[in-house]
Amino acid sequence: MWGNSKKIRSSKIETLIGQSIEITGNVKFSGGLHLDGKIIGDVMAEEGSDSVLIISDKGHIEGDVSVSYAVINGSIEGNVYASEKLEISAKARIKGNVHYNVLEMASGAAVNGNMLHNKKEEKLLEHQQPKREESVSEVDEVDEVAMPRADSAGAGSLTSMMDHTIIVD
Numbered sequence: 001m002w003g004n005s006k007k008i009r010s011s012k013i014e015t016l017i018g019q020s021i022e023i024t025g026n027v028k029f030s031g032g033l034h035l036d037g038k039i040i041g042d043v044m045a046e047e048g049s050d051s052v053l054i055i056s057d058k059g060h061i062e063g064d065v066s067v068s069y070a071v072i073n074g075s076i077e078g079n080v081y082a083s084e085k086l087e088i089s090a091k092a093r094i095k096g097n098v099h100y101n102v103l104e105m106a107s108g109a110a111v112n113g114n115m116l117h118n119k120k121e122e123k124l125l126e127h128q129q130p131k132r133e134e135s136v137s138e139v140d141e142v143d144e145v146a147m148p149r150a151d152s153a154g155a156g157s158l159t160s161m162m163d164h165t166i167i168v169d
Contacts, residue, residue, distance in 0.1 A: 019058050026063070035059035035074065042066070042078070050084070057091045064096075079113070083120070 013032035017023065021037035030046035033053050038060045045051030045067040052069045055061065059074035066081040073089035079096040080086065086100040090108035097113040101120045105111075 013052075013054070017059075029053075035061070039063065055092075057089075083118075 013034045015029055015031070015033045017033070017035045017037040017039070019036040022040070023037070024040045026041040027033075027039055027043045028046060029043075030049045030051050032051070033043075035043075035053070035055045036058045040062045042063040043053065043061055043065045045053065050068050052071070053065065053067045054071045055074040055076070057073045061074075061076045061078065064078040064081070065076060068082070068084040069086075070080070070082050071087045071089065072080070072092045072094065074091070075093040075095075077095045079099070080094060081099045082103075083101060085102040086098070086104070088094070088098075088103070088105040088109040088111070090106040092106075092109040092111075094109075094111045095113065097116060098111055099116045099118050101118055103115070103117075
């Protein structure tokens with residue numbers, strides 16, 4: 001999008017669901033799935049695979065979608081979980097929550113639900129691990145205080161913060 005964006009991994013499209021096909025039931029796949037038809041049920045990529053789901057402007061899913069990579073230009077009525085990258089094209093219509101790691105969304109796309117960023121956990125090397133605090137021998141009293149803060153959706157919520165009184169002999 002800004003010149004340095006990585007494209008969705010090109011995966012061999014092993015399955016094509018044509019425009020005149022309607023499937024009722026859950027679909028589990030690996031590799032590439034191109035959808036021009038309709039699926040009434042959940043669509044899931046095989047766990048641990050770098051599977052790609054491509055939904056054309058004629059494609060429709062009524063159910064949850066859970067994949068590594070997805071390009072959506074059709075419609076989904078259900079939650080979308082993209083563990084790696086999600087591209088939402090201009091004609092896409094999603095009614096449900098969208099969970100993503102990396103998102104590319106075109107002008108004209110519509111999402112009726114929450115957009116939830118799920119940062120992919122990176123394993124840190126030993127020298128990159130946060131340093132542990134030295135332990136304190138005795139804690140006299142602990143008071144719990146509720147402080148308002150804004151969560152990721154922008155609404156106010158209460159978060160518990162600990163105010164410590166520490167006595168060290």
